[in-house]
Amino acid sequence: MTHKPPQPIRRGVGEQIFQTILDLHNAGRVATRQVVKEMTGQSYSVVDDHVKRMLEDGRLRRVVPGVFEPVEEMPETRAVFLGRLPSGMWKFEVGEFCVDLTPSEARTLASLLVGTANEMSSLQNARELADGLAEVRRNQTAAAARERERDDAIRALQGVPQQEEIAFN
Template sequence: MAINRTTLQQILDTVQELHNLEQIVTREAVREATGLALTTVDDRLAVLVDRGDILRVERGVFVPAVRHPPARAISKTQMPDGTVKLEIGDLVLELTPREDRMLAKLQAGVAVELAAIETGKEVSVLMASMRSRVAKLEARLSAKETDSRQRDLL
């Protein structure tokens, strides 16, 4: 049984890591990342889905199940003296102006990363749409060229 737990944990870790890297998690991607046999990967993925550790978002695509506690209310208040009160649930932090700027710098990196990820996703969707439209146009053009050749032969 220890081997099952080890491969199960290995596959769960791989699903989480691929997902964190914004990769699409498929059985093939997990197999490639772990080096395990595809039958083993399929079996363990099914167990992880049954246990609720991962979710099947569509056929052959998986994401880790989110297990965060419920989000708490967050507020930020700028005080007249330049300090900032940051409230997260029942926790209240009083930040100096310098601490507030340092925190903003840390959060800016996360915001830029999120913007880049969203931009990449939008570009991918747009490219897929454009490829589809070009393929349809090429097919229509090819059909018209074929019709024109047939008319020329007659």
């Protein structure tokens, strides 16, 4: 009896494309259709077709046009509680798990989570800054439109033609 060597597991093209996007994301690289095409050896139409399906299925999300990333599937969020007891101990609960912490353990946990807290604060600040910048741009656009309307009204009252109305022959 002869044994055949194990055959490699064949994945579909869609899974190959998704895995490539996932690998790029995990490496901190941007997944564009061109990069995915080059890494998988598939044509643009094949990549576009599979990416479109994955976007519709919710497996991918579009970051900006032409750039996509996998949607991270997290388990359902559980209730979290942290409270200080009168004895100086801390009670930390996550879902059905409960841990009593000494003050030293609570400080250690806090030091481990401070980076996450700073990251969340930075993300919130960046969102607020982007929203504020968008508001300033909208206001500038509206002010420029009002200024053009005012200038046009003044020009019309003074009888001065606009530049494009002047005939140069």
